[in-house]
Amino acid sequence: MTDRQDPRSTLVTDGGIDYREVFENANVGIAINDLETGTFGEVNQHYADMLGYDPDELGEKRIEEVSADDPAFDQAAAVERMQRVVDGESQTFDWLFEHRDGTAVWAEVSLKRTTIGGKPRTIAFVSDITDRKERKRDLEFVEEMVDTLGVGVAAYRESGRFEYVNQRLADILDTETERLLELSICDVNPALEPERFPQYWASFEEGETRTAETTVTLDDHEAVVETVTTCMAVDGVRYHFGTIQDVTERKRREERFQAFVEQSNDIISVLDGGGNYKYQSPSAERILGYDSGALIGENAFEYIHQDDQERVMERFEAAVEKPGGAIVVEFRFRHADGSWRWLESRGFNQLENPHVRGFVVNSRDVTEREEHERQIGELHDATRRMVEATDAQSVADIGIETIETTLAHPIAGIWLSDEGGERLEPAAWTTASEDLFGGPPVYTDGDSLSWEAFATGESIVIADLRDAGGRYNPDTPLRSEMVIPLGKHGVLNIASREPDAFSDSDVALAKLLGANAQSALDRGEREVQLQRQTDRMEFFNSILRHDVLNAMTVIKSRAEFLEADLEGEQREDAATIVRWSEDVKEIVPRVRTVLETLTGTGDPHLEAMGLGPELEAEIARLEPTYPEVSFDVSVPDGPPVIANELLGDVLGNVLTNAIEHNETAGLRIQVTVVDEDGHRVVRIADNGQGVDDEYKEAIFRRDETGHAKSVGSGFGLFFVDAMVTEYGGAIDVEDNDDGGATFVLHLPTAE
Incomplete structure (x- = not known):
């Protein structure tokens, strides 16, 4: 808050009227919202009391943090209304807040546009209408x-x-x-x-x-x-x-x-x-x-x-x-x-x-x-415990315990698949199941209803097993059974000695428990894989950071000494080594970023970013270096795109690729941007030698690149392809009428 102007400091008109007193003591809630951060901004005491906070604490919160858990009252809805006010359209509407103590607070909100400190702001006037809403509901009843x-x-x-x-x-x-x-x-x-x-x-x-x-x-x-x-x-x-x-x-x-x-x-x-x-x-x-x-x-x-x-x-x-x-x-x-x-x-x-x-x-x-809500609450608790479990056996034990205590089914078991997916082996079962059958069986392909549910991924509910085919034990004492698949991990079986023992609610709760158990098992498996990937990445990054970078630093320093001492072609050769050393050192961080993105070990920090400034900055960087190249750029105003701080590098790599793989004399680079179906489509076209059809896919893959001019391996376009994919977009290359190549980037918009 230290570097943000306090809007209340400007609440004095030319006539000398001090509105701060009005702001602080009004008997309605007042807020000067911060559209850039989506927070409440400055709020008066009445507004803060309405929601159970002090003014400074409430002012730092985003709107959705104290609003109902409903898409109609989320951050996007709030920002849209504020933006419409900034655009000149006044807004009056009902909004459902959540009080600090968890109770619902209905409010009537009136948004007005104003300018404070030279910036457009929205002022919200808020009244508590909770009682009115409740009276209206009772009257309607x-x-x-x-x-x-x-x-x-x-x-x-x-x-x-x-x-x-x-x-x-x-x-x-x-x-x-x-x-x-x-x-x-x-x-x-x-x-x-x-x-x-x-x-x-x-x-x-x-x-x-x-x-x-x-x-x-x-x-x-x-x-x-x-x-x-x-x-x-x-x-x-x-x-x-x-x-x-x-x-x-x-x-x-x-x-x-x-x-x-x-x-x-x-x-x-x-x-x-x-x-x-x-x-x-x-x-x-x-x-x-x-x-x-x-x-x-x-x-x-x-x-x-x-x-x-x-x-x-x-x-x-x-x-x-x-x-x-x-x-x-x-x-x-x-x-x-x-x-x-x-x-x-x-x-x-x-x-x-x-x-x-x-x-x-x-x-x-x-x-x-009430009973259903109690069961749902206990299922949520069981889900949390399963998610926190460290292995599949613990997940199965928690699942069986929940079936007995929460769902009140005494006969149940969980079977987990072996690593090859060829057997379903018993992992956990109830005491009543053991008393009834002794040790539970192992299921294999085609010998049971359990395997059928596992193979098809479809739940099986049998009202009377005497009328069902495919039973593992034709003489089973059971009459009703539910078999719930757990994805590739196994099955959950619940049975009864009574026919037609399971209601629709029983089936729904069993499926919910099965889905939660499957999610917990999936999560455990992903965590194991992620840890393995993380260990490998750490090892590879250590090689990049220490072995490769240190080696290139030594090579570059020696080459710089040679460049200073030598003359003629030998000096040029030394200068080339220096440039290539710099290229290798610059590519190492990008290699690390792409690997982390592809393996899921890094956080891409995606956000809404303006496309125009990034393109303009990259072209401004290239123009002094390549004065003989002409640039024709058309970037109309439009929505921001989903990207991160590497967006400039992505665009710069495509532009640099178009320059370095063509003769620069007479080279023209044309950049256009259009909006199509939720994307900003960037076309970077040149009048150079073009790209042969056989290379149009290969140039985006490290081991199939047809261009290896600046970095030898063609990593630049591999980097571009990886990052654009991470943004949720796509890139391809096509021919143009000038005989050159046009790189087409589809970048999703943030709206």
């Missing part, structure tokens, strides 16, 4: 639920007169809600005769629900409907709550509605202010095992796991104190059989709603999800 139901709703008391009707019921009867509120249920349901209505009312027991299909009429309008009527006491007053739905509409949506209501994993409950059950939907019997009505009057918190009770009660009590308050909470609830089920509940305070007078809770059984 409620609205979607109501819209999905799409039924008429009514409530009436002992007189039969409607106390409440909704618009949907009015639509069914082709009238207005105001008119219905002047009528009774007997006026629209001919089946309920006014004389018999008192008996009908008295026949209902509190909590009882009846479903019937009937015809409702009003004036000349008639509709066949299905009614669901429930008798419920609200504040000591009995009501009939009914839903009315057109049967035709119901039949059109019957399958979806039935799945939603009757087969849903959701339980609808109504609690009083103390947490006692007033109502619970019939799905509670299927999901939690309690008979319909068994929990009415019971306190819900007595059924919640003691480790979750206090947390849930605090959330509930806070929502009860706030009319319309809502909560979302997960907890364990005791099943009727004594086991614990994980529920995800959304609660809504409707205690002041005269038609509900309760706390409405929508609960979903998420036990399988």
Whole structure:
């Protein structure tokens, strides 16, 4: 930060207004972003507090470091928005940050363009909108639920007169809600005769629900409907709550509605202010095992796991104190059989709603999800341990341990391939497997399902082995089996004595473990190879650094003495030795760089680089040396390319090659650049002698070069080819209309 200008130092206008005070004390987040580094730059205290950092610490961070792990909020997206602002387009958008404590922070960001210290900058004004986002999500949930139901709703008391009707019921009867509120249920349901209505009312027991299909009429309008009527006491007053739905509409949506209501994993409950059950939907019997009505009057918190009770009660009590308050909470609830089920509940305070007078809770059984997440977490831990393992046997041992403890499969084993790939030898197995079979077998080509999966690379899942061919043991006591290939390393087998024992989730988790084990085995193999390559490179580099360079230094120094003492042709010969010695010394570092690149032992440090400056610098270097050569260069503005600090050497080698392999008198070098399909295509053309077809491939390979003028081995173009390939591009040579050669480099752009 010592060499970067503080943008706040310029925040004083000609009128003498000091904006630093405004910057520091504004009640919104403000940042002066640094587009060059992609960091927050200068931020005020409000912005820093919003994300849990101090201003200096946050200012040094890149945008993506405190943003959600989502491509929509990565560094590239942030830089693109800032660049668009610099280009004159203001930006206002929502952005998902991650607070220092890991929580999500939604913010509304407004980006403006300004100039500070003569440089274009972006100023960000940021407001925390997390609460607004959450409220919007809850509201959308409620609205979607109501819209999905799409039924008429009514409530009436002992007189039969409607106390409440909704618009949907009015639509069914082709009238207005105001008119219905002047009528009774007997006026629209001919089946309920006014004389018999008192008996009908008295026949209902509190909590009882009846479903019937009937015809409702009003004036000349008639509709066949299905009614669901429930008798419920609200504040000591009995009501009939009914839903009315057109049967035709119901039949059109019957399958979806039935799945939603009757087969849903959701339980609808109504609690009083103390947490006692007033109502619970019939799905509670299927999901939690309690008979319909068994929990009415019971306190819900007595059924919640003691480790979750206090947390849930605090959330509930806070929502009860706030009319319309809502909560979302997960907890364990005791099943009727004594086991614990994980529920995800959304609660809504409707205690002041005269038609509900309760706390409405929508609960979903998420036990399988919780268990799946636990297994995924433990699989991640196992993967980390496998990656850290030092040998294949350790990877296999960790894999079997994970299958037993995390995936809960007692019968399993891992077989690893021998070096020749001709045998699958047992590496690790569970105790239950050993008790069942004794020592596990060795598999060879064509004798088992295990070998089939290994050879094809395809997982095999058998619901019943009695129906499967290719069994290693026709009399196996096993009934179900999964065989997961581990690439070229072997297979992972999981089995059961029960048929059809594995769910889709079991198969998915087994494949995930197999993929992770394969990655760990691949990594271990690569590390062994990499260490071997590194050892060889160190040895070769030591030869280059010491033997070759030292020898060339001695040769050069002796030749320089001779050049000073000799005359005529002998002096020229000594000068040639000096030049060639310099060439050899210059090529040694490049040889080392290329070898490290090809073997993967070096870091190429690829980054976005401007093509124009590198070309211009190389041509400026060559023009004084070759004044008789004319250069025609056309490099239009364009995106940067992916390269490293050797890009100039790459371009310089191609240019030098075009000069040194032709007569320089009258030689013209033309350089053009065009953008094509995500690449900047550089064409370096000369009007020299060209390249014969038989050499157009060989010149890029050290042992097949057709040009050996300056360095004897043709390493220059080999170096160019190796580095361009490392950049993700390509190079070739073609003839041109002047009879010369055109070298074409395809360099990928960084955009």
